Amino acid sequence: xxxxxxxxxxxxxxxxxxxxxxxxxxxxxxxxxxxxxxxxxxxxxxxxxxxxxxxxxxxxxxxxxxxxxxxxxxxxxxxxxxxxxxxxxxxxxxxxxxxxxxxxxxxxxxxxxxxxxxxxxxxxxxxxxxxxxxxxxxxxxxxxxxxxxxxxxxxxxxxxxxxxxxxxxxxxxxxxxxxxxxxxxxxxxxxxxxxxxxxxxxxxxxxxxxxxxxxxxxxxxxxxxxxxxxxxxxxxxxxxxxxxxxxxxxxxxxxxxxxxxxxxxxxxxxxxxxxxxxxxxxxxxxxxxxxxxxxxxxxxxxxxxxxxxxxxxxxxxxxxxxxxxxxxxxxxxxx
Amino acid sequence: xxxxxxxxxxxxxxxxxxxxxxxxxxxxxxxxxxxxxxxxxxxxxxxxxxxxxxxxxxxxxxxxxxxxxxxxxxxxxxxxxxxxxxxxxxxxxxxxxxxxxxxxxxxxxxxxxxxxxxxxxxxxxxxxxxxxxxxxxxxxxxxxxxxxxxxxxxxxxxxxxxxxxxxxxxxxxxxxxxxxxxxxxxxxxxxxxxxxxxxxxxxxxxxxxxxxxxxxxxxxxxxxxxxxxxxxxxxxxxxxxxxxxxxxxxxxxxxxxxxxxxxxxxxxxxxxxxxxxxxxxxxxxxxxxxxxxxxxxxxxxxxxxxxxxxxxxx
Numbered sequence: 047x048x049x050x051x052x053x054x055x056x057x058x059x060x061x062x063x064x065x066x067x068x069x070x071x072x073x074x075x076x077x078x079x080x081x082x083x084x085x086x087x088x089x090x091x092x093x094x095x096x097x098x099x100x101x102x103x104x105x106x107x108x109x110x111x112x113x114x115x116x117x118x119x120x121x122x123x124x125x126x127x128x129x130x131x132x133x134x135x136x137x138x139x140x141x142x143x144x145x146x147x148x149x150x151x152x153x154x155x156x157x158x159x160x161x162x163x164x165x166x167x168x169x170x171x172x173x174x175x176x177x178x179x180x181x182x183x184x185x186x187x188x189x190x191x192x193x194x195x196x197x198x199x200x201x202x203x204x205x206x207x208x209x210x211x212x213x214x215x216x217x218x219x220x221x222x223x224x225x226x227x228x229x230x231x232x233x234x235x236x237x238x239x240x241x242x243x244x245x246x247x248x249x250x251x252x253x254x255x256x257x258x259x260x261x262x263x264x265x266x267x268x269x270x271x272x273x274x275x276x277x278x279x280x281x282x283x284x285x286x287x288x289x290x291x292x293x294x295x296x297x298x299x300x301x302x303x304x305x306x307x308x309x310x311x312x313x314x315x316x317x318x319x320x321x322x323x324x325x326x327x328x329x330x331x332x333x334x335x336x337x338x339x340x341x342x343x344x345x346x347x348x349x350x351x352x353x354x355x356x357x358x359x360x361x362x363x364x365x366x367x368x369x370x371x372x373x374x375x376x377x378x379x380x381x
Numbered sequence: 382x383x384x385x386x387x388x389x390x391x392x393x394x395x396x397x398x399x400x401x402x403x404x405x406x407x408x409x410x411x412x413x414x415x416x417x418x419x420x421x422x423x424x425x426x427x428x429x430x431x432x433x434x435x436x437x438x439x440x441x442x443x444x445x446x447x448x449x450x451x452x453x454x455x456x457x458x459x460x461x462x463x464x465x466x467x468x469x470x471x472x473x474x475x476x477x478x479x480x481x482x483x484x485x486x487x488x489x490x491x492x493x494x495x496x497x498x499x500x501x502x503x504x505x506x507x508x509x510x511x512x513x514x515x516x517x518x519x520x521x522x523x524x525x526x527x528x529x530x531x532x533x534x535x536x537x538x539x540x541x542x543x544x545x546x547x548x549x550x551x552x553x554x555x556x557x558x559x560x561x562x563x564x565x566x567x568x569x570x571x572x573x574x575x576x577x578x579x580x581x582x583x584x585x586x587x588x589x590x591x592x593x594x595x596x597x598x599x600x601x602x603x604x605x606x607x608x609x610x611x612x613x614x615x616x617x618x619x620x621x622x623x624x625x626x627x628x629x630x631x632x633x634x635x636x637x638x639x640x641x642x643x644x645x646x647x648x649x650x651x652x653x654x655x656x657x658x659x660x661x662x663x664x665x666x667x668x669x670x671x672x673x674x675x676x677x678x679x680x681x682x683x684x685x686x687x688x689x690x691x692x693x694x695x
Contacts, residue, residue: 070572071571077480078483081483082493083493085478088504096518099518149414153410172680174419176680177421179596179675181598181601183653184672187649239418271408272404300507302510330514331510347518350510365502
């Protein structure tokens with residue numbers, strides 16, 4: 047924006063002095079530096095606060111707090127805590143949500159970027175993005191009273207009666223699903239609905255950024271529309287799509303209220319998708335304000351720390367991938 | 382010979398037909414998937430409107446919650462609490478956010494600018510419940526009690542990345558010539574920023590704030606361990622009582638922000654899990670109010686932003 051080349055003939059000295067005496071400028075500079083430094087410090091403070099406040103739990107339990115165990119112990123009365131069931135619940139529900147959401151979101155992105163008439167593109171994009179604007183608690187309420195009994199329970203019964211009877215898959219699909227429908231499956235499906243807008247929006251932008259020449263070349267070689275998409279555009283934008291998936295995963299990991307309301311909040315031994323479970327975020331939501339001891343609070347904060355580190359790494363990876371696509375793509379997108 | 386040619390020809394025709402069929406099937410599938418994704422949107426909105434509409438009447442807005450098990454009453458405490466939280470969040474988030482955005486737009490390549498962009502990304506990715514845990518450690522533990530102040534701070538952290546990003550985008554859209562004209566007329570840097578760039582981008586900044594607000598207003602998770610919830614929070618009583626006792630404005634404001642407060646999403650969460658049918662009915666009413674609030678802000682901000690952006694690009 048500003049012409050940085052004012053060094054011509056040494057006038058920059060004069061300029062610098064002049065600027066020094068235009069008071070107000072230094073104050074303004076100081077203010078905007080302060081504002082941005084505050085944001086930076088805030089980020090550091092989040093990490094530091096979670097780290098220092100979880101000290102009791104970290105030193106008390108070490109790595110055994112996080113490692114997979116068959117009979118994990120979460121016992122506020124005797125002050126003994128292990129987080130594996132919650133980590134498992136978070137990872138399982140998020141991964142299932144990603145697997146279900148990706149084809150749907152990909153289809154939406156393809157439809158919005160490649161197929162739908164231009165006048166329909168904006169309203170449809172908006173509607174998909176409105177899904178992300180509905181508050182999480184409203185999803186939860188709708189989930190409890192409508193989605194669970196009408197959609198999840200039938201699907202769960204079906205899965206339990208078919209896949210639950212097969213030898214290998216039965217660990218994941220062992221029924222029966224509770225009558226209310228509250229289960230890890232319910233959480234996964236609610237998460238699916240909630241992350242579709244994120245994945246679809248980013249993937250659509252990836253498609254829109256792919257140069258038209260790629261499409262023209264594929265069509266000139268005789269490809270159908272679908273072959274162009276499947277064999278040319280998707281490979282071309284693959285790392286961007288991967289970035290979108292990771293962003294969606296980051297959102298799914300941290301989603302709290304809707305999941306808490308439908309997952310059933312139970313620490314039972316079963317690893318099945320059709321049984322009630324717990325996630326890291328829903329555990330914090332349920333127990334934090336009523337934590338009994340300092341160690342209990344510390345353990346919950348350590349779970350927050352794990353969640354923070356997970357989303358931090360995922361976000362960095364996703365930004366890196368999206369940035370790489372932006373770098374390798376020439377500037378002639380059709381957006 | 383001609384028979385072989387015919388066979389080849391037939392196979393090619395078959396091949397082409399298969400490719401075309403695949404094409405048609407897959408393309409219509411993408412359309413179907415788009416429609417499928419919109420089903421939950423209309424299902425949720427429709428259901429909440431129908432169920433929530435039954436629960437809403439005038440009492441709902443102007444009365445405090447009744448004790449458990451007694452029907453009637455409203456959610457006035459949550460509405461007031463939401464207002465307090467939103468105002469506090471705006472006060473905490475807007476000044477640093479807008480200033481940081483000026484820096485980001487002005488010096489994107491300086492080390493602090495790069496650090497700022499990175500921290501904005503990180504902050505926007507943190508789960509909101511983790512923000513709640515952070516503010517708990519930062520404010521609730523030192524202060525010794527849950528408060529609306531802590532809740533507002535938590536919402537501010539959630540709003541900050543959105544405010545910075547949209548403001549920065551809008552500042553970048555202001556034509557460079559405007560800025561140069563102002564500097565050319567001898568206005569110093571700060572004057573240019575405050576009275577040329579800021580007004581030119583003001584609408585966009587407002588849009589960013591509204592979008593951030595729409596997100597923060599629906600947040601529940603970070604309030605669980607900061608604002609906590611308080612069914613007896615009564616703004617009118619605090620203000621009137623304070624005035625009658627000749628308390629200064631600072632004391633009254635202090636009492637308001639130091640009390641734990643309820644908010645609409647918090648009330649929804651608690652009511653939905655209580656075994657009283659009238660509370661569950663009310664939670665649908667809260668859901669309707671919340672959804673209308675959030676979606677109205679969201680949609681109008683987008684419409685406005687699009688109009689502005691089009692105008693500014695020329």
